Amino acid sequence: MTYRVTLIPGDGIGPEITAATLQVLDATGVAFEWDQQAPATLAVERRGEVPADPVIESIRATGVALKGPLATPVGSGHRSINVALRRAFDLFANLRPVKTVIPGTCYEDIDLVMVRENTEGLYVGVEHFVAIGDDPRAVAESSAIVTRRGCERIVRFAFEYALKHGRRLVTVVHKANILKMASGLFLEVGRDVAKEYEGRVAFNDRIVDNAAMQLVLHPQQFDVIVTTNRFGDILSDEMAGLVGGLGLAPGANVGSKAAIFEAVHGTAPDIAGHGLANPAALMLSASMMLDYLGETDAAQRVKGSVIRAIRDDEVRTRDLGGDATTTEFASHVAKLVRC
Ligand code: NAD
Numbered sequence: 001m002t003y004r005v006t007l008i009p010g011d012g013i014g015p016e017i018t019a020a021t022l023q024v025l026d027a028t029g030v031a032f033e034w035d036q037q038a039p040a041t042l043a044v045e046r047r048g049e050v051p052a053d054p055v056i057e058s059i060r061a062t063g064v065a066l067k068g069p070l071a072t073p074v075g076s077g078h079r080s081i082n083v084a085l086r087r088a089f090d091l092f093a094n095l096r097p098v099k100t101v102i103p104g105t106c107y108e109d110i111d112l113v114m115v116r117e118n119t120e121g122l123y124v125g126v127e128h129f130v131a132i133g134d135d136p137r138a139v140a141e142s143s144a145i146v147t148r149r150g151c152e153r154i155v156r157f158a159f160e161y162a163l164k165h166g167r168r169l170v171t172v173v174h175k176a177n178i179l180k181m182a183s184g185l186f187l188e189v190g191r192d193v194a195k196e197y198e199g200r201v202a203f204n205d206r207i208v209d210n211a212a213m214q215l216v217l218h219p220q221q222f223d224v225i226v227t228t229n230r231f232g233d234i235l236s237d238e239m240a241g242l243v244g245g246l247g248l249a250p251g252a253n254v255g256s257k258a259a260i261f262e263a264v265h266g267t268a269p270d271i272a273g274h275g276l277a278n279p280a281a282l283m284l285s286a287s288m289m290l291d292y293l294g295e296t297d298a299a300q301r302v303k304g305s306v307i308r309a310i311r312d313d314e315v316r317t318r319d320l321g322g323d324a325t326t327t328e329f330a331s332h333v334a335k336l337v338r339c
Helices: 014-028 054-062 081-088 148-164 182-196 208-217 229-242 280-292 296-311 326-338
Strands: 002-008 031-036 064-067 093-099 111-117 121-132 135-145 169-174 202-207 224-227 250-254 259-263
Touching: 002 014, 002 054, 014 280, 014 296, 014 326, 031 054, 054 064, 054 081, 064 280, 093 148, 093 229, 093 280, 111 148, 111 229, 121 229, 148 169, 148 182, 148 224, 169 182, 169 208, 169 229, 182 202, 202 208, 208 229, 224 229, 250 280, 259 280, 280 296, 296 326
Parallel strands: 002 031, 002 064, 064 259, 111 224, 169 202, 169 224
Antiparallel strands: 093 111, 093 250, 121 135, 250 259
């Protein structure tokens, strides 16, 4: 079987880490037909109107994309294509696993998964200024939109993920003591959904500030964390920090009709074009894609080989303290995948 997948190499280090990842995917023997796309801008309106666009058409047809990072201008210029793609395909679940790869770093044996709600909360962009007197920006007002349907599908996604991947515990992270409605609804729905999984996956909840501290003090007490957009944004970067930073942090944006797999990091313009980029996070994202496609054996081989190359063979790019180039790392991982 050949899988048709949309390929977006992206900007900055994107083309380098994408080429490295394709070399590793090629070594798995799984057959892909890549539909390569290069989005420049993408204007998806807040209410979901989707313009005719080759990238959108491609993902609509394939249902799966492997994506490098895309640059977003700060302050002015076009809006984030990443956010536009999430909106266009209602990619409600942002999945970010973190795992210790290099022993002897701050924490041993970290193996956590963040399931972040990707489409609601404070990030819906419902905000405005209120003028008072001659100050047009005297007050800024932002609304968090949290729906029962949105809470239900993300919490259910977390439990289903836990079941499929043999995880023992789902923790709902919230701030329901203060945000009694926006966060209270999330916790209420979390408790309801958890009852359906009783006896199969354990459940508990943590207030977000305590969760942030506990992640630093005793991260091993967590397993799968599910939370709303803003809390997930902050805690998932904290979790990436527990295992040594962004170079090892893969991610997936998943909806009911499409999924986009990408590393958590950005375009790294400071090192682009020099062969220094670490492609491990995109390779691990590709492993998640293989798992999503049902190619679990190939997924395990890619993930295991990336970990073995870094941990055991000490083939590491500069960000991990080594001197391997992007292509040297790719060739080594591809060799391990073939073994
Ligand atoms: P960044 O992640 O690109 O870089 C932060 C630091 O980490 C830099 O020092 C960089 O060299 C290093 N780094 C990142 N990835 C690396 C890798 N794979 N190997 C080695 N070192 C790596 O973050 P930034 O500088 O804040 O953002 C740059 C651009 O990327 C911006 O335009 C931003 O909008 C975009 N961005 C895109 C995505 C995405 O497409 N999903 C995500 C984040 C940022």
